[in-house]
Amino acid sequence: xxxxxxxxxxxxxxxxxxxxxxxxxxxxxxxxxxxxxxxxxxxxxxxxxxxxxxxxxxxxxxxxxxxxxxxxxxxxxxxxxxxxxxxxxxxxxxxxxxxxxxxxxxxxxxxxxxxxxxxxxxxxxxxxxxxxxxxxxxxxxxxxxxxxxxxxxxxxxxxxxxxxxxxxxxxxxxxxxxxxxxxxxxxxxxxxxxxxxxxxxxxxxxxxxxxxxxxxxxxxxxxxxxxxxxxxxxxxxxxxxxxxxxxxxxxxxxxxxxxxxxxxxxxxxxxxxxxxxxxxxxxxxxxxxxxxxxxxxxxxxxxxxxxxxxxxxxxxxxxxxxxxxxxxxx
Ligand code: TYD
Numbered sequence: 583x584x585x586x587x588x589x590x591x592x593x594x595x596x597x598x599x600x601x602x603x604x605x606x607x608x609x610x611x612x613x614x615x616x617x618x619x620x621x622x623x624x625x626x627x628x629x630x631x632x633x634x635x636x637x638x639x640x641x642x643x644x645x646x647x648x649x650x651x652x653x654x655x656x657x658x659x660x661x662x663x664x665x666x667x668x669x670x671x672x673x674x675x676x677x678x679x680x681x682x683x684x685x686x687x688x689x690x691x692x693x694x695x696x697x698x699x700x701x702x703x704x705x706x707x708x709x710x711x712x713x714x715x716x717x718x719x720x721x722x723x724x725x726x727x728x729x730x731x732x733x734x735x736x737x738x739x740x741x742x743x744x745x746x747x748x749x750x751x752x753x754x755x756x757x758x759x760x761x762x763x764x765x766x767x768x769x770x771x772x773x774x775x776x777x778x779x780x781x782x783x784x785x786x787x788x789x790x791x792x793x794x795x796x797x798x799x800x801x802x803x804x805x806x807x808x809x810x811x812x813x814x815x816x817x818x819x820x821x822x823x824x825x826x827x828x829x830x831x832x833x834x835x836x837x838x839x840x841x842x843x844x845x846x847x848x849x850x851x852x853x854x855x856x857x858x859x860x861x862x863x864x865x866x867x868x869x870x871x872x873x874x875x876x877x878x879x880x881x882x883x884x885x886x887x888x889x890x891x892x893x894x895x896x897x898x899x900x901x902x903x904x905x906x907x908x909x910x911x912x
Pocket of ligand 1: 769
């Protein structure tokens, strides 16, 4: 099987690429290599995959790659993904996530593929209070420029199934964590800052709840969807591991033997979604997929991985310092 991954140098895309290579699939990575893409993530896999540096909004370039490669399956993960960046600068989220998804869908339609996995997110459903869960039938009600761009891309993919018969399958995972995540997201920000002895900026009172899915489990679910998922369907991918942010941060500090006095409550993110929680009954029932990595084990391994890979983190440090100066709300 030939598998083409857009955003294959990203955090989730590269895990899908690694698993694809391990499974012996012919693996093709397409990536623009923005701040969030890094060839290092496929260290050790050189020569085991083909790589095209391309921006998904470049219609001609993307069409050329797909016509040349003729993939059986496209896994479309390429996107701008960080909510805080979408609050500071929404335009690129619409351009890349909506415009770029349309380009990739068109190219797949032109060449013909057996499956197109369109990466969405639990954030397209909006936010929950203390109770309840999102099922695949929950109406979309996104709140941030990021989640609106993902909801548009999600719906566009389903429109290509209904209108053009393109075999699009939509996946909506919860918050991923694990090795190689760029330190703008909660988990690696906290690990990196704790390591440097800096304060850990927790929004509001840290009461917001996220459902933490290890990236290996997320990629595993994607392969279950490639193998057994039905075109036109949507599958939630979650772990059931719901945590308040403050508890996630305390767990990280405890794994690192660092004091809780490093925690600093900072001004809240505007429009901060309170809670996401996914029902995963459908993917369990229909595809037999279940997460394997508990929060306890996954977070321990993740902290260890970052501490073993500080050199990689340090290559990001100067970009991160200027990002962090602007990122937090005043
Ligand atoms: P994030 O990793 O940005 O993912 P998302 O917003 O897509 O869920 O944030 C996870 C949670 O952590 C979210 O509730 C915001 C919060 N958060 C902080 O409290 N401090 C931080 O520095 C960051 C990056 C996030």
